Amino acid sequence: MGYENALVPRRHLNGGSSLKSFKHRLFCIHRHLVILSVANLSFEGINTSAPKIFPVFIAKTFHSTRGNKWKVAADGRGSVARKWIGFAVQEQSNPFYMAGVLLTDVKAPTDTIYFIFNPDLGMCAVLIPLGNCRFRAYFIYPKTVGYRLQGDSMLRLFTSESPKVYPPLAEYYAEAKSIGPLASFDASDSWVEHPYRDGVVLVGDAAATTDPTFGQGLSLALRDARTLRDELSKDSDWAAAASRYADQRRVYFRTWHTVEAWLRTLFQDPSPEAAALRAKAMPLIAQDPTRVPDHIHSGLDLPLNEQVRARMFGEY
Ligand SMILES: Cc1cc2nc3c(=O)[nH]c(=O)nc-3n(C[C@H](O)[C@H](O)[C@H](O)COP(=O)(O)OP(=O)(O)OC[C@H]3O[C@@H](n4cnc5c(N)ncnc54)[C@H](O)[C@@H]3O)c2cc1C
Numbered sequence: 001m002g003y004e005n006a007l008v009p010r011r012h013l014n015g016g017s018s019l020k021s022f023k024h025r026l027f028c029i030h031r032h033l034v035i036l037s038v039a040n041l042s043f044e045g046i047n048t049s050a051p052k053i054f055p056v057f058i059a060k061t062f063h064s065t066r067g068n069k070w071k072v073a074a075d076g077r078g079s080v081a082r083k084w085i086g087f088a089v090q091e092q093s094n095p096f097y098m099a100g101v102l103l104t105d106v107k108a109p110t111d112t113i114y115f116i117f118n119p120d121l122g123m124c125a126v127l128i129p130l131g132n133c134r135f136r137a138y139f140i141y142p143k144t145v146g147y148r149l150q151g152d153s154m155l156r157l158f159t160s161e162s163p164k165v166y167p168p169l170a171e172y173y174a175e176a177k178s179i180g181p182l183a184s185f186d187a188s189d190s191w192v193e194h195p196y197r198d199g200v201v202l203v204g205d206a207a208a209t210t211d212p213t214f215g216q217g218l219s220l221a222l223r224d225a226r227t228l229r230d231e232l233s234k235d236s237d238w239a240a241a242a243s244r245y246a247d248q249r250r251v252y253f254r255t256w257h258t259v260e261a262w263l264r265t266l267f268q269d270p271s272p273e274a275a276a277l278r279a280k281a282m283p284l285i286a287q288d289p290t291r292v293p294d295h296i297h298s299g300l301d302l303p304l305n306e307q308v309r310a311r312m313f314g315e316y
Contacts, residue, residue, distance in 0.1 A: 070238050071200045072228070074221075077190075079206035087192045087202065092257075094264065096122070096187040098140045098212050099149035099158060102180030106135040108172040117267040118165040119278060124213060124268060125165035127172065134179065137162070140187065140213050140268070149184045158182060187211045189260075191253060196246040199239070201228060208253050211260055213268070214296060220256065223300070224249060252300040259295045259304065262312055266292075281314035 073081035082089065106127070108114070114127040126138035139149065139162045149158050159173035191208035195201060204221035227248050231241040265274050266281060285291045291311050295302050310316055 070242070073200055073202050073206050074204050075206050077205040077209040079202065081200065082192060082195075082202055082206055085197060085200050087195070087197060090191050090193060092189040094187045094189060094211050095143050096140050096211075096213065096268065097143055097148060097184045098138060098187050099182065099184035100136065100138045101155065101158060101178050101182040102130075103135045103137050103173075103176045104133050104179050105175045105177050106133075106137070106172050107174065108135065108169075114166065114169075116166045119267055119274065120270055121164055122268055122270040123161075123165045125162045125169060127169070135176075137173075137176075139165075142270075149182060151182060152178055155182055185212060187213055189257060191257070193250055194243075194246045195249055196239075196242040201242050201245065203228065207249060210253075210256060211264065214260055214263060216256055216260070216296065219299075220253065223252060255300045255304050256295065259293055262293075262309060266312070277313055281312065284314040285312075 073079065073085075075081050106129075108127055108129070110129040110131075113129070114125065116126075117124045122142040124138075124140040126136075126140075128136040130136055137158070139158055141149075141161065147154070147157060155176075155178050159169075159176055162173065163170035189208070189210055192202055195203070195207035203224040205217055207224060208220065210216050210220065224245075228242070228245045231245045231248075232238065235241040235244075266278060281291070291314070293302060293304070293308050293312060295304070
């Protein structure tokens with residue numbers, strides 16, 4: 001499919017939709033504050049007996065008024081905490097890298113976000129204007145291409161490869177300069193089935209890392225905070241509350257993991273089998289974009305069943 005036939009040329013989000021931006025470090029702090037404020041726990045600061053076990057800042061010890069003692073670990077995708085505690089980690093290898101860089105001197109419209117898939121190549125390009133002449137740019141590409149975009153010296157490769165997805169990017173990037181590091185990440189998923197054990201709760205990427213192409217990681221992390229807070233607020237038995245959090249986490253993570261796989265097949269998989277699925281599905285989606293389930297924007301409580309799948313793939 002050429003770029004001129006792209007399925008969804010432009011989408012205007014309504015007022016209820018939120019774009020996801022994130023400040024990682026601040027978020028870690030806020031999450032703890034949310035849990036604390038609503039569950040009415042007493043927070044005793046960083047547990048000075050813990051640093052040998054948990055690095056400062058990523059795992060905090062909470063003490064309830066009833067004597068429970070308990071840790072929340074939020075140390076991200078390479079979580080050391082989950083290794084130390086011995087959580088079993090499941091992994092699914094996804095065949096893509098996602099490279100990202102902050103750019104300036106991009107000659108692109110400043111009122112448009114570009115999020116464009118080229119499934120024939122298994123590539124995706126994203127360009128997001130941030131204001132003040134800054135643009136966040138991403139390029140998602142198959143691991144089989146033979147390069148790994150890392151470091152400033154590879155910026156030219158980033159800007160010359162991205163237009164394969166959408167040729168106007170060549171002009172937009174002609175004079176682009178990086179104002180942040182160029183780095184790429186493995187887009188694979190990894191997760192812990194039950195992210196609570198022995199007084200330790202995992203939240204955010206420490207509990208599960210999802211394919212960053214679809215930008216759901218922060219939403220999942222925030223939902224973790226809310227779910228954990230709600231369960232803690234209900235029950236003075238923290239182990240039971242944490243276990244209920246972990247049960248719910250498994251369900252909503254599974255929902256996203258399933259939808260993510262469908263989206264990857266439809267929009268990123270260059271195999272002949274996926275191309276055949278697209279040939280059937282895309283004309284129907286073009287007529288009615290609601291065939292693509294909207295869990296990305298509307299949340300993981302939307303229905304997920306065989307009917308949703310079949311409708312997306314144009315089987316009826
Ligand atoms: C390229 C890319 C693009 C993404 N785009 C989006 C998007 O658009 N929308 C979205 O929702 N999500 C996106 N994500 C995912 C999102 O970044 C994560 O899901 C989210 O940051 C998870 O938050 P967290 O607090 O669990 O982990 P993190 O944000 O990774 O925070 C963990 C923190 O722990 C610290 N830490 C780790 N180990 C130690 C240690 N040993 N000692 C001290 N500190 C430590 C880290 O420095 C970090 O500050 C993207 C991810 C990638 C890789």
